[in-house]
Amino acid sequence: MNNEGNSFALPWMLAIFTLFTCHSTASADDLHALKAEASQSIEQQAGSLSNLSDQIWSFAETALNETQSVRVLHDHAAAAGFDIESNVAGLPTAFIASYGSGQPVIGILGEYDALPRLSQSAQPYRDVLEPNEPGHGCGHNLFGPGSLGAAIAIKQLIESGKLQGTIRYYATPAEESIGGKTYMARDGIFDDLDVVLSWHPNDISKMDVSGSQAMVETMVEFRGRSSHAAFDPWMGNSALDGLELFTHSLNLLREHVRPSVRIHYSIVDGGGAPNVVPATASAAVWIRDTQLSGVLPLYERMKSMAEGTAQAASVTAEVILIAGTYDMLQNKTAAKLVHANMQTIGDIDFNQEDLDFAHKLQRAIGVEEAGLNGRAAPLNLNPTDLTGGSTDVADVSWVVPTVDVNIATAPVGIPWHSWGVVAASRSNFAHKGMHYAAKVLASTAIDLFTSPESVTAIKAEFTEATKDFRYRAYIPEGPPPIPAASDG
Ligand SMILES: [Zn+2]
Incomplete structure (x- = not known):
């Protein structure tokens, strides 16, 4: 069951848009029309985003070696008309793509590094492509392009005068080790942003505020x-x-x-x-x-x-x-906005073919054949579970209000950072999850562009949480440890 954009996009195709200024709040109808237009943009981009993601999957480059991955993202952003700043914070495989001017300034994060020794083909059984070579066992091949798709949809709305402000796409390398965003945060790269949006592939779609370690x-x-x-x-x-x-x-x-x-x-x-x-x-x-x-x-x-x-x-x-x-500083005000958009967009439209692939993969790994879950989990603003992972997105979260949502791109229950995720991350259902993620981020960005009150409330929550805090990056002094082989 799905209404991933189409069911509400079409009625609004003929809508007459109102020009908003950043000082006014859009009516519900205007907002709906803007989100429908962004969703349509993402559907039009679907093929090119999937293609980008498959290319990055094939490059499978580890932390700070992502020269080919960043090049295809860079070229795509440049072709879409963004202003690009390369070699950010001394990281040859990072860039910032900006469009627009003035407030608000909304950032969207993208990642694209792979994990060592996880080489695997796109088949739903263990099939090593090249022994000891890397693979996308965390789905970052989807993360980078999906976020860029959202930024492009917002850029188009700014370009046509329907939104005012600045959108920035942050291509951030080396999440799996080293921590590219930590170097970027140390150098003040995120300091002038109002809000940062991020997502991560998962086996469920969940606006999770239980954080990271x-x-x-x-x-x-x-x-x-x-x-x-x-x-x-x-x-x-x-x-x-x-x-x-x-x-x-x-x-x-x-x-x-x-x-x-x-x-x-x-x-x-x-x-x-x-x-x-x-x-x-x-x-x-x-x-x-x-x-x-x-x-x-x-x-x-x-x-x-x-x-x-x-x-x-x-x-x-x-x-x-x-x-x-750091641990992730949550922003519940922003989380509510994201969750509301997930509910409006609806379930991810997984079909029988997707389910068949998922079942085969689950069988090969030896976990329950639970298929795929395209439904957004309920929002729990007071979770008690301990969370397992860590991410350099957390460093950004202490510098600027940040919201990070999980989106289903993989079969339920498959172990993360495993060959199963590598196989899943080049599938049709992973592409669908990525397109859905782009819509969620774009819709949330539209809320922020059209509602200064929301931005103010998100920033007030952040200011209160960080009032006795001064950010310090826990990384070695000096430049990032760029590998000698890096030609970026
Ligand atoms: Zn990851």
């Missing part, structure tokens, strides 16, 4: 002295011994943290041949909690543990901060 991402490196493990082991100081003591102490610490804390690590360097006492060993360690204030003391404690365990193994240790992200 704060996190610090570190690399812990141990250094010792190598020797022959049989001939002269007494000459060696094993960096791996230091690392093993360290991870053991981390595991003991897990019993003595609050239930909301998550500590996880992977061994990046555990030495090579058993007959060589390892001179180096390292682990990537991430610590999360519902708030950054819960993470930072554990980060300090982890540094002491690295020092202590290094001493015990007669080696040295260094804890390197890779990135840090």
Whole structure:
């Protein structure tokens, strides 16, 4: 069941539009007509947005390597008539596309980085395209183009004089690690925005205000002295011994943290041949909690543990901060607007073919064959669930009022960051979810452009929540760590 635009678009096709100024509030009919026009624009863009998303899916570029992905988005935005600012915040794979002038200034975020080692074809069974290569296991190939489609729909309304103000599309790289938005937030890139809109692919459509977790991402490196493990082991100081003591102490610490804390690590360097006492060993360690204030003391404690365990193994240790992200500051006023638009737009129109593909994928993964869920979940403004993930969108949320909505692009219940999401993210149903997301963002942006009262209320909620807060980015000093291979 769906009325994804058409059912209300057509009656308004002949509507006569009123020219609004940013100081007046649109009537309900005018608003309806504007949203119908934006939805129609997105339906007209549907093929090109799906095409962009499939291209980015095929490029499958990881954090700060997204040179081809950003190029197709950049070219598309330039062709659509936006003014483009490239190389933002020292990030060659970031850009800002702007159109219009004056207030309000509304931002829309887009992402496009892939995850390592998730290469998978678009088939609903495990089928590696290229071993150990990346894949779009978080659906960011949909995120970037969907958001751009919404920005284009708003740009067209500004161009035709039906809206006044400024729309900006932010092409933001490296969400999966490094945190491109954190560098952009540190450099004040979002400071003059009134409101930021964002979305993320998911297996449900939900205006979720349960937020995201704060996190610090570190690399812990141990250094010792190598020797022959049989001939002269007494000459060696094993960096791996230091690392093993360290991870053991981390595991003991897990019993003595609050239930909301998550500590996880992977061994990046555990030495090579058993007959060589390892001179180096390292682990990537991430610590999360519902708030950054819960993470930072554990980060300090982890540094002491690295020092202590290094001493015990007669080696040295260094804890390197890779990135840090805040927990998401929710804005309930903005969330209500988004949810209302989801209800008006209706369900995503998944068909039998979509369901068949979803069932096959669910069967292959071994989860319940629950199909797809195109219906917006009820809005719960006081959730009690702990949330699992972290995102650099959260850093933006402490700088400017931000709303981030989940939209169904994948079968119900498939594990995220897995090959199943890679397979799903190039499907017809994923494209439909992306088009729906673009409509939700465009409709919400129209509310903001036509209702200064809404913008004022959203900003008032933000100001109250941040009155004793000063943003500080938890990333290393200096420029972002651009890979040498980046030609962007
Ligand atoms: Zn993601």
